[in-house]
Amino acid sequence: MNLKPLGLALLLVLAGCEKPHQGQWLGYAEGDTAFVAAPLAGWVTDVKVKRGDWVKKGDLLFVLDNTSQTASRDQALAQIAQAQSQRASAEASLDLAKRQLDRQKGLMQSVATSKQAYDQAKSAYDAAVAQVAAIDAQEAQAKATLSSAAYQLSQRQVVSLTTGRVQDVYFRQGEYAPAMTTVVSVLPPDNVYVRFFVPENQFARIKLGQKVKVHCDSCGDGLVATIAFIASSQEYTPPVIFSNQSRNQLVFKVEARAEGGLKLNPGQPVDVDPL
CATH class of the missing domain: 1.10.287.470 (Helix hairpin bin)
Structure with missing residues (x-):
C-alpha cells in the first residue's frame, strides 16, 4: 500500500491549521458604564428599556411618579x-x-x-x-x-444623555427608587477598552502613549489601541522580600484605549503585543 499520498495530504491539512496567537501580555476587555440614577426619589411608574437594548441620546429610559x-x-x-x-x-x-x-x-x-x-x-x-x-x-x-x-x-421622565447598550435595569415598575440611586446602566461604545497585565521583567518596555496591538478570537488582524494608564504599583506582591523567583510573580496593570472605543465585549479575553 502506498502511504505517500496519505502523508502528503496530512501535511497539507496540518499546514492549513493556523496556530492560535499567543500575545505578549494577557488581559480582557473592560468598559466604563454610565449609571443613570433617579434625580429625586419616587415610585417607578414605567421602564421604557430592557437589558440589551440600544439607546440613543434623548431616548426615554424610565418614568417616576409626578x-x-x-x-x-x-x-x-x-x-x-x-x-x-x-x-x-x-x-x-x-x-x-x-x-x-x-x-x-x-x-x-x-x-x-x-x-x-x-x-x-x-x-x-x-x-x-x-x-x-x-x-x-x-x-x-x-x-x-x-x-x-x-x-x-x-426630571420625572429620565432620558439617556449618551448612546450605548443597556447593561442592566435595577428597578422595575412599582418599585420605589431612592434619590441618586442607579435605575438603568448604559455602556457607550466609546468607553470600551482593554486592561492587561505586564510582568515586572518587561515593565520597562511600556510607556504612556505607546501603541499596542490587541488580538482576540474573531478579531481578524487585531485592533490597535494606545496605552492610557499604567499602574504605579504592582498587582501581586509576594510576602516579606523580593527574590529573583518572587519578582517573576509581579505584574503591573495597564489600560489601553482607542478613539471611538474598541469593538469588544467587556470580559472578553485578549492578547496584547507592543508595536
Whole structure:
C-alpha cells in the first residue's frame, strides 16, 4: 500500500491549521458604564428599556411618579393668575391716586387746597405704588416657583444623555427608587477598552502613549489601541522580600484605549503585543 499520498495530504491539512496567537501580555476587555440614577426619589411608574437594548441620546429610559411635582406646578400657575388679576385692580387704583395727586399739586400752586389734603393724596399714591410693586414681586416669585416646578416635573421622565447598550435595569415598575440611586446602566461604545497585565521583567518596555496591538478570537488582524494608564504599583506582591523567583510573580496593570472605543465585549479575553 502506498502511504505517500496519505502523508502528503496530512501535511497539507496540518499546514492549513493556523496556530492560535499567543500575545505578549494577557488581559480582557473592560468598559466604563454610565449609571443613570433617579434625580429625586419616587415610585417607578414605567421602564421604557430592557437589558440589551440600544439607546440613543434623548431616548426615554424610565418614568417616576409626578403627582407632587404636578401639584406644585398647578399651584404656581394659580398664584400667577391671581397676581395678574390683582395687578389689574392695583394699577387702576394707582392711576386714580396719581390723578388725585396731580390735582392736589395744581391746587397747591394756586393756594386753593390745604397741605393736609396734598399729603393725603401723596400718601394714597405711595400706597398704590407699593401695592403694585408687592403684586409684581408676588408674580415674580410665583413664576420662579413655576420654573422650578416645571424643571422638577421634567426630571420625572429620565432620558439617556449618551448612546450605548443597556447593561442592566435595577428597578422595575412599582418599585420605589431612592434619590441618586442607579435605575438603568448604559455602556457607550466609546468607553470600551482593554486592561492587561505586564510582568515586572518587561515593565520597562511600556510607556504612556505607546501603541499596542490587541488580538482576540474573531478579531481578524487585531485592533490597535494606545496605552492610557499604567499602574504605579504592582498587582501581586509576594510576602516579606523580593527574590529573583518572587519578582517573576509581579505584574503591573495597564489600560489601553482607542478613539471611538474598541469593538469588544467587556470580559472578553485578549492578547496584547507592543508595536
